Amino acid sequence: MSQHILIELAKRKPYSTSPEMPKDAVFDSAKGYWLSEGEPLVSPGSKYGALVSKKCDQETGEDQKGE
C-alpha cells in the first residue's frame, strides 16, 4: 500500500524539543515572561512576539496543541 496522502503532503522539518532562544534569554518564573538583559524579550513586532507562532515554524498547529 502506498503512503497515505496526508503523510505524502506533509512538510518535514528537523525536530527540536524547544525553540532556539537567544543566549542571554531567561524565563523569569515570578514575572511569567522571558527577559533579555533585564528587559522583556517579547514585544509587539519582535522576533519572539508577533511573528512567533503562525509562521515561525515552531508550528504545532494552532497554538500549543502539541503535548
Added chain:
Amino acid sequence: MIVDVLIVSSIYDFSTDLVVQELENRGVNYFRLNKENFATYRSTIDIENRLLEVIANGESYKITSATKSIYYRQPVFLRNTPSNSLTIDEQLSRSQWMGFLRSLVVFEKAAWLNRPEATYLAETKAYQLVVAEDIGFKIPATLIGNDADKFQKFKRKIIIKSLDTILLREANDCLFTYSTIKNAYELNDQNIASAPLTVQEYVTQKTDIRVTVIGDKLVAVIITSEGNGIEEDWRTVDRNLVEYTEIKLPKDIESHCFELLKKLKLNFGAIDLLLSNGEFIFVEINPTGEWGWLVNSERRFDIDIASWLIEAK
C-alpha cells in the same frame, strides 16, 4: 498570593508573554503555570475548599473560587506521537498532569478563555461546520472519510485537510500538514484507506479572512500577497510577501461570528473565512487560535485579552 488571573501555559508560548506583561503593568495578581515546571511546583487541589495551591520558588499561589479568570493555553487532546518510546515515568507524568489540568474545571465561577470542554467540542471540525451552517454561514461542500469512491463526486479541484492537527515524528523529522489543492481522481484506496481525511470543494478566487473574537470585540483581517488573494494555503507563502489588512465585515457576518462563539460556549475564537465572488464562506473556527502574528502597535490583542481577563466578563 491570592491569584486573580491564572494562566495555564508553556514557557514557549511567547504570545502569552505579552498578555502577562500587560497584567503586570496593570497591577494584577496573576500566576503563570507552565507545563515545563510541573515537577518543580508543589501543587494541590483541595476539592473540599475549591482551592488550588501551587508553591513555586518558595512562593505560594492560591487559586480560589474568587479567582476572576483563567486563560487556558494548553491542549485538550494528547496529539503528539513520540518517535521514541516514553519511559514509564514520562507516560505517567504526561497522562496524570493532563488529568490535573482538566481538574481545573472545578473553578466554575471563574471566567474562562476558554473552558477545556468547550474547546474540546469546538475543535471537532465536523461539528463546527454543522453549527456554522445552522447559524446561516455558507460552508463548502465537505466529505470526511476514507472512501475514495465517494470523493469522486467532486468534479472540480478539491482541498485536502486533516481532520485534526497532524503532528508526526519520524526519526529526526517532525511533520506538519497544510491544506492542499488536489483533484479527486488523485485520491484512491491505496493512499487514503488507512486514515480518514477531510475533502472540501475548492473555493476559487478567494481571499482569506481571519476574524479574531475576544469577548464582545471582533477584528477581521484580510490576508493577501501583493494585494491579491492567495490561492493556496497562505501559510505556505513567504511571510514577507503577506499583508494583513483590517476590514469591516458586513453586519450579518459579524453577527454570525458572535453567534457561533455563543453556540460553542467560547469566549475566544479565531475564525477563518473566505471571501469569494462577494460571498463570505465559513472555513473553520480555532478555539485556541493563535493571534500573536497579527499583533502590531495598533492591533493589540494582548491588551484586549488582558482586559477581558481583568474584567472577567
